[in-house]
Amino acid sequence: MKKPCTLTSHSGLRGEYEGARADYTVGQDWRAYTPEMHERWRRLHARQSALVRRYACSSFRKGLARLDCADGIPRFEDANAILASATGWKLVAVPGFIPDEVFFDHLAHRRFPVTRWIREEHELDYLVEPDVFHDFFGHVPMLLDPAIADFLELYGKAGARAMAMDALPMLARVYWYTIEFGLVREDGALKVFGAGIISSHSETVYAIEDPRVLRLPFDPVRIMRTGYMIDEFQKTYFVLESLPQLIDSLVDLDFGPIYEKWREAPALPAGECLPGETPCDPKRETAT
Secondary structure, eight states, X not given: OOOOOOSSOSSOOXXXXXTOOTTSOBOOOGGGOOHHHHHXXXXXHHHHHHHXXXXXXXXXXXXXXXXXXXXXXXXXXXXXXXXXXXXXXEEEEESSOOOHHHHHHHHHTTEEEEEOOOOOGGGSSOOSSOOHIIIIIIIHHHHTSHHHHHHHHHHHHHHHHHHXXXXXXXXXXXXXXXXXXXXXXXXXXXEEOOHHHHTOHXXXXXXXXXXXXXXXXXXXXXHHHBOOOSSSOOSEEEEESSTHHHHHHHTTOOHHHHHHHHTTSOOBOTTOOOTTOOOOOTTOOOOO
């Protein structure tokens, strides 16, 4: 099995792909994790959990508590028992990045790919590629939220049409700016629900606190037109007013005409406002 490549990274990719199945799944091989790896997980979990209490949305906090994974790298089979009863999802171990069509198929069947290796010591603050901490700590708590669980299945089913219309980059941006780097407003404050943010100590604080960051209201078409890179902090974040808005805004949207109109256009540069756009006020109070 060959290692996939990506156009959104300047870095080479890791992962042992030899021996992977046709769907790029592998065994987790939990017994291969060393005591040092489990200790690294514990330190990452403790540090990020402290930030979660302040910056993460309530669904993430509840999901993380339910998974109870502070003591070491979790066994995927244990998490699957919790997920199956809650939302019908299942984790599958993968070597790292997997091809788009394979990723979409897994999501469409409520299987979430989780990288099995863990980052090195020097990568504690920021990691270019997804590791087991990013994938499990960052993503799995939100799989227990029904709105996110349903959205991800529908997203997976949308992949075939995007590929057929040569519009995959546009659909990928929806995932990037929501599931990976999404913000949501709760009780008047901005909170994190995206895994790429909440699994990074540095970017968690940056996304919410840094005054230079462009935060825009959630707009599916704007998102589909906005470019990104995977190996640097984001310059733009999009803000949901609630998690159900994610599926409500997209489930009835006909992506076909949007793809037709914008797929040949250059991606809008991240970090720049368009004429007439108003950035989100991070401290705006919720209307009563």
